[in-house]
Amino acid sequence: MGVVAGRVLVAGEGGGPLLRLDHAISFWGGVDPVAGTICDPRHPDFGASIAGTVLAIPAAVGSSSSSAIMLELLREGTAPAAILLARADAILALGVIVGRELGYNGIPIVEVPVEQLACLEQGAPALVSATGVVTQPDS
Numbered sequence: 001m002g003v004v005a006g007r008v009l010v011a012g013e014g015g016g017p018l019l020r021l022d023h024a025i026s027f028w029g030g031v032d033p034v035a036g037t038i039c040d041p042r043h044p045d046f047g048a049s050i051a052g053t054v055l056a057i058p059a060a061v062g063s064s065s066s067s068a069i070m071l072e073l074l075r076e077g078t079a080p081a082a083i084l085l086a087r088a089d090a091i092l093a094l095g096v097i098v099g100r101e102l103g104y105n106g107i108p109i110v111e112v113p114v115e116q117l118a119c120l121e122q123g124a125p126a127l128v129s130a131t132g133v134v135t136q137p138d139s
Helices: 065-076 090-101
Strands: 002-005 007-010 014-020 054-057 082-085 109-111 125-128 133-136
Touching: 007 090, 014 082, 054 125, 065 090, 082 125, 090 109
Parallel strands: 014 054, 054 082, 082 109
Antiparallel strands: 002 133, 007 109, 014 125, 125 133
C-alpha cells in the first residue's frame, strides 16, 4: 500500500483514480469547467479528464481567476475529488472554500512534497483522509 502524508490546506475527504501531472497547470484557460478536462493544447496532458480524480500537480499557475474556475468545476460537478499540490496555492483553495459557502460539495486540498507525489501510482485508486494522509490500497 502506498502512503504519503501532507499538510491540509482545505479539509475534507475524497477518492478516485490518481491523475498525476508532471507540469504545472493554469486553471484559467487551461481547464474547461463544463467538461472537466484540460483544454490547453500546449499542456502535455491536453484532453485528460480531471473530473472525479485525485489530481496531483506540482503547482497551479495563473491569476486569481483560478478560484473562479474551481468554483465553476464544483458547480458543474466536474471538479476533481481531491487535489494534491506540491506547492500550496491559496487562490485555488479559496475557490473550494467559497464553493462550500455557496452550498457546493467541497474537496480536500493537501500540500504534498513533489518527491512524495512521484511515489503515487498513476491511475490507481487513491484515498485522501481528513488529516492529509493519501493511501493507495494494493491492487
